[in-house]
Amino acid sequence: MIRLRVERRALPSPWASAAAPVLALAAALLAGAVMLAIAGLNPLTAYVDLVSDPFGSVFGWTETIVKTIPLILTGLAVLLPARMRLWNIGAEGQLQCGAIAATWVAVWTPLGHSPVAIPALLLAGMAAGALWCLIPAILRAYLSVNETITTLLMNYIALLLVDYLIYGPWQDPAGRGFPLSAPFPPAAKLPLLIPGTRVHLGLVLALAAVAATAFVLNRTRWGLEIRIIGDNPRAARYAGISLVRNIVLVMGVAGALAGLAGASEVSAIAGRLERGISPGYGYTAILVAWLARLSPLAIVLVALLLGALFVGGDGLQISLGLPIAVVYMLQGLIFFFVLASETLATYRLTARGRSPGRSW
Amino acid sequence: MSVFTIAVLAAAVRAGTPVLFATLGEIFAERAGILNLGVEGMMLVGALAGFVTTVRTGNPWLGVLAAGAAGGALSLIHALLCVTLRANQVASGLALTIFGTGLSASLGRGYIGVPAAGFHPTPLPGLARLPVLGPVLFHQDPLVYLSYLLVPAAWFVLYRTRWGLEIRAVGEQPEAADAMGVDVARVRYACVATGGVLAGIGGTFLSIAYTSMWIENMTAGRGWIAVALVIFATWDPLRAVVGAYLFGGVNALQLNLQAAGTRLPIYLLLMTPYVFTIIVLVFATRETARKRLGAPAALSVPYSRTG
Numbered sequence: 001m002i003r004l005r006v007e008r009r010a011l012p013s014p015w016a017s018a019a020a021p022v023l024a025l026a027a028a029l030l031a032g033a034v035m036l037a038i039a040g041l042n043p044l045t046a047y048v049d050l051v052s053d054p055f056g057s058v059f060g061w062t063e064t065i066v067k068t069i070p071l072i073l074t075g076l077a078v079l080l081p082a083r084m085r086l087w088n089i090g091a092e093g094q095l096q097c098g099a100i101a102a103t104w105v106a107v108w109t110p111l112g113h114s115p116v117a118i119p120a121l122l123l124a125g126m127a128a129g130a131l132w133c134l135i136p137a138i139l140r141a142y143l144s145v146n147e148t149i150t151t152l153l154m155n156y157i158a159l160l161l162v163d164y165l166i167y168g169p170w171q172d173p174a175g176r177g178f179p180l181s182a183p184f185p186p187a188a189k190l191p192l193l194i195p196g197t198r199v200h201l202g203l204v205l206a207l208a209a210v211a212a213t214a215f216v217l218n219r220t221r222w223g224l225e226i227r228i229i230g231d232n233p234r235a236a237r238y239a240g241i242s243l244v245r246n247i248v249l250v251m252g253v254a255g256a257l258a259g260l261a262g263a264s265e266v267s268a269i270a271g272r273l274e275r276g277i278s279p280g281y282g283y284t285a286i287l288v289a290w291l292a293r294l295s296p297l298a299i300v301l302v303a304l305l306l307g308a309l310f311v312g313g314d315g316l317q318i319s320l321g322l323p324i325a326v327v328y329m330l331q332g333l334i335f336f337f338v339l340a341s342e343t344l345a346t347y348r349l350t351a352r353g354r355s356p357g358r359s360w
Numbered sequence: 361m362s363v364f365t366i367a368v369l370a371a372a373v374r375a376g377t378p379v380l381f382a383t384l385g386e387i388f389a390e391r392a393g394i395l396n397l398g399v400e401g402m403m404l405v406g407a408l409a410g411f412v413t414t415v416r417t418g419n420p421w422l423g424v425l426a427a428g429a430a431g432g433a434l435s436l437i438h439a440l441l442c443v444t445l446r447a448n449q450v451a452s453g454l455a456l457t458i459f460g461t462g463l464s465a466s467l468g469r470g471y472i473g474v475p476a477a478g479f480h481p482t483p484l485p486g487l488a489r490l491p492v493l494g495p496v497l498f499h500q501d502p503l504v505y506l507s508y509l510l511v512p513a514a515w516f517v518l519y520r521t522r523w524g525l526e527i528r529a530v531g532e533q534p535e536a537a538d539a540m541g542v543d544v545a546r547v548r549y550a551c552v553a554t555g556g557v558l559a560g561i562g563g564t565f566l567s568i569a570y571t572s573m574w575i576e577n578m579t580a581g582r583g584w585i586a587v588a589l590v591i592f593a594t595w596d597p598l599r600a601v602v603g604a605y606l607f608g609g610v611n612a613l614q615l616n617l618q619a620a621g622t623r624l625p626i627y628l629l630l631m632t633p634y635v636f637t638i639i640v641l642v643f644a645t646r647e648t649a650r651k652r653l654g655a656p657a658a659l660s661v662p663y664s665r666t667g
Binding site for chain 1 (some may be wrong): 397401437441445446447450451452454455456457458459461462463464465466467469529576577579580584587588591593615625627628630631632637638641642645646649
């Protein structure tokens, strides 16, 4: 019986470190092709669409950028807590809460028609996302309740809150019974950056958030505290760094970033509160943060790649009638192979026959 | 006891059963030191595999086999990544959930709206005529009865057999277990696979027993609720029953309120199981901290002899 054995390399192989992500992506696409073939589809045509839709035209590129915006913001919402070993897998729900609050400002307050509609709805979205994330944060900080599970469960509650509003009190009377809120007034629509496309001001906000996150993490005392907690929680305690305060602050900021994503999506793209403001950006955000190896600057590139996957997925929906779920299948495969490749870059895998000693 | 109360209790058992299967499975994985957050994904793939097999063969028991096999196969990806390749267990579990959600929704599209001949309630002779307990526990379908057998079996294996001793040793002190000659990797693979099989069966309970249809994302977070209930259960199969039926009770109550035409909005009622789970998790965390009933010491720590 052949058993696989993992041995640590003396030095991380530079060749393997560089090649690992590329090989992982190739392997994931290969595995995805097998799955598509099993589902009775021609993987080659599917993959041609998957690449040509996002990158084959100016329109494709701009659509890719449109999807990149929420992925950057939610990716940062996962990254920041992860830097201190907290898992925020609730970015999806925080995004939805941001969209709810932005809709409230735009549709239900006089601010929606005022010149300050945009800043008001963005701030409201950030506040709502932060508050939503603070519930699991406070439970974690003061009562040690596992934040992975609570942030995730809060997603379901947030999505039901959206349903409640758009099927109930916020349903547009002029909407012929469809589950939609009333449309945003023109003053509350996020301005476009490039006329004729859907690329909106959110891009500037997302890139500013990346720069701010990188600055805070690498150049400020607070960032230093976060990194010390992440590297060695015990050392942080001896250094007098407050874990409770940092959990609450970092999770609050993370929620605000995801809330900003929701506010900008609902204002710039949907123009009203409805189901499907996000196809699941908050879940893809986990992969974004992981692939970026928790580096804020790398998030831009990774978000662009995974944004392209969403555009390609939309294309597949139209050309081959494939559901958007195919995108998540591919994302899962990419995640698997990247996780495997990371080990293989630092460890060596050896296969051997039955040996006298036990091995694993 | 009123007819209404008995109906709610019976519904609580039914609604709790899929979570009970998944919770028992995750207890095995975590007892061996492997956290698997892929329960939601494994349940979904199990739900689809069981449904498709039942539709194709007309035999729901084959559906259960297929669901267990599908959940088990998916869990082996997690085992390979976390046991052999020592990947981060949270990341790998999330990857599994993302993958399973996407895979089941992609492959299951042709099965939306297709009818299946799933399980039906079959009263157990004799037991079904017991007062209260009869209608609550013994007017259920065969998968519910399977779960009744599974709970004491899981408890017995964990606490009264050599296997159970090895599993707990691997989860608490893998170095010591290794020194005693226990194959740490093999135990962990077996326990993760057990978790996958049970999650798959729990998933298909939803598609061929609780309902007889396939809907995208039909588990609706039950996999995550199972992960939370493992903490509530303090990694004990007997306490898992309490947690699962409490969840089932909340679910049954809100469904009954819906059916009774309450003026409470349906979407707010639908939130109650999630809110309930968070509250339960808070109390469970406080209790485990007070009684020092912690998680297995080596939970989510990769093990290797060389380090």
